[in-house]
Amino acid sequence: MEIAAIQTHGLTRRFGALTAVEDVTLSVAQGQFFGFLGPNGAGKSTTIKMLTGLLEPTSGSIEILGQPFSAGSLDLKRQIGVVPEGMALLGRLTAPEYLRFVGRMYGLDNATTNRRTEELLDFMHLADESKKLVTDFSHGMQKKLALAAAVIHGPKVLFLDEPFEGVDAIAAGMLKAMLQGMISRGATIFLTTHVLEIVERLCSHVAIISQGRLVANGSLEELRAGVASSLPGAESSQRLTLEQIFLSIVGADAQEPAQELSWLS
């Protein structure tokens, strides 16, 4: 049996009275492009933080590449790359300085770090901005730099929290090609985003979290089939978009009807 890239059992995180993530059990196979979706405040970023060792779970377990994972799992941390929420960049460094810092923090030797830094800057079209401080970068450029930092050490598992937010169409296309290249070479990608078209195009498997609980998990085809069978109109599952699947599962219909704003009518 092949070892899962990411495996969680009963993953739970509470913040006082709030249970942000509750009893999440999921498995992501190696080489999978996995989309993790959910409405705002559903627990996506909290889950990613737990999966990358930035947040301690209240209960439950995590395995990465078949080994138990915690904040002190240094060898495993070197196998994962992260674009965290907020990007965690250092504004007072230039892009090359930041990439060199990250490379060395992951234990790469100087020569490798320098070579990869140059390649990444070229690839991300940031080489011309090498004198500029990160704080002066546009949001899209900062995203590209955060992604470059996440892959400099050649991770086997990549966690991306909203990596395409604020990135222009050209850069987004380039990044998608890069991520697909990683998948073809056997890497695993765990992606959260609100842009459902991207998930639909890139991801083979999707999980949906709502109010901290996993409400759907499977391949896109499985989710389509499941939703199509539950729809009264029996719409063809082939015609269902991920947006329709998402809204159907998350239950947007059941939410309160939108009220008219008196001063805008």
Place this chain on the structure above:
Amino acid sequence: MAVVGHTAGPELSAHTGPLGALARAQYSALSRMRWSMFRNSLRSNRGAMELGARSVTLILYSLMGLGLGFGLGLGAFAMTADNQLQILPALFWAVFLLWQVMPITLASFQEQFDMAGLLRFPVGFGAFFLLHLIFGLVDISTIMGALACLGIWVGISLARPGLSAWTALALGIFAVFNVFLVRAIFAWIDRWLAQRRTREIVGAIFFVALLSLQLLNPAFHQGDHPGNHGEISSKTRQQGMRYLMLANSAQRWLPPGLAASTVERASCQRPGEAFEGMGVLGLYMLAAGSVLAARLRAEYRGENLGEAPSRKKAERHSGKWLIEGSGPMGAVMEKELRILTRALPLLYGLLAPLLMVFVLSGLYSKGASIAGHPLPIALLISLAYAMVGFTQLFYNNLGAEGPGIQILFLSSTPIRTVILAKNLFHAVLFIVDAVLVCLVASLRFSLPSPLVLVATAAWLLFALLIHLAAGNVFSLNMPYRINLGRMTRQRGSQASTLLSMLIQLAVLGAGAGVFALCSVFDRLWLAMPIFFAMAAVAAAVWLRVLGNVDALANRRRDSLISTLVKTD
């Protein structure tokens, strides 16, 4: 594309602990990162100014530390030479208090690196702990503490060279204990401040402690009336001696006492007892290190103290207005009040003057007079100290806005209105604080004459307006983002702090100078019109600054927004 998808290249082993190859490479990376950040900060004029201010601060405090070290060294030399080592604990207690209390007063003055950002890298706990200790090791309290210890060591070694090794060992352990303890205290304070319930408990304890200190002074001087001064003083003295002896026997088991007793016992050729004392001191050091490690371990594991509201739908209510009146002025003042009530470090700054009045009362309550008259300067100093607590409010009045600064520029309200509302709110707050300080000071120093009171009020008006005017200029030209929920790990601006301190000193100097001159010429009444005239000039300056606020804010808009919003 050579990088993506490939496995990592040549790597260093992760299994050799905090001194292993990977950890060493990480220390080196962090050092280079800090150096690059420092070098890059000099690109801007502001960065160069910050460096200048930091250098001045470091030189000033190093000089103070050298003076302190020299004084303590002299004291240690005299005690050792006169064989009076039983009073050596006094020096160690002074160092201990300096080391532990100074960081609180300088919390917003020192920049600390937030280590949480390193957790996504393969950094072991040992390395994380070590880095936490190393970053900020060259802070002001450590420099001064180390210089003080050095002074004591030199003093004792010169008097009795045979005690040099013992003293070095005891001081070394004592210094490490102090470093561990101060870090542990701050780490725990930050943890308590991060959550509302613990923040409220800490706030309540702090408030009770302040009140207790205020009550302590009258308790000490109970029955100390002019009529029966001699008789009661003798009783009080006896009672005091009893307390002192009790305190002395207790302090011998505390770290400063243990460090001093190690030296004392070694001087009496009792190495066994000296080792014993040093051993207990070592245990204290380990205990402080463990308390710090427990906190850092929780941070390392990925502790998140953020408070999230429950998913249950909150009851709908419109909420109560704290400040009546609609419009932008009311809105800004309301926001300021709400933020203030949720920021313990700011509240600490506002309440700290009461503590200072207590300290001053100890100095002046008996000799609070020059030739039998109450000292007018005592009230002035108390009020000036009260103003120190307002430094951040006055001189960085946009710092807490963060990304919200954009709303101020986007709204149709002129920035001048916002600043005016902030000024009025801060002025009201200061007047309330000043009245409280005056009340406490009157109880301690005896009621000042109406003339002194009115003159002081006039000076206060002058000082307030000057600080508001200068504060507005600083806030627009040298803003820095602050996190009001934290005591430590703030970025701050040393240039702004240093310059604002200089202005405060100048304002206090002007007040003290006028009072002193009028006292010398026996024309104290003259201070009143002089201060009123100064207040009128200050009012004109403040109005002029306020009139230029919109133009200045527009000129500085990009810089203001990028400073308060930008990625750290």
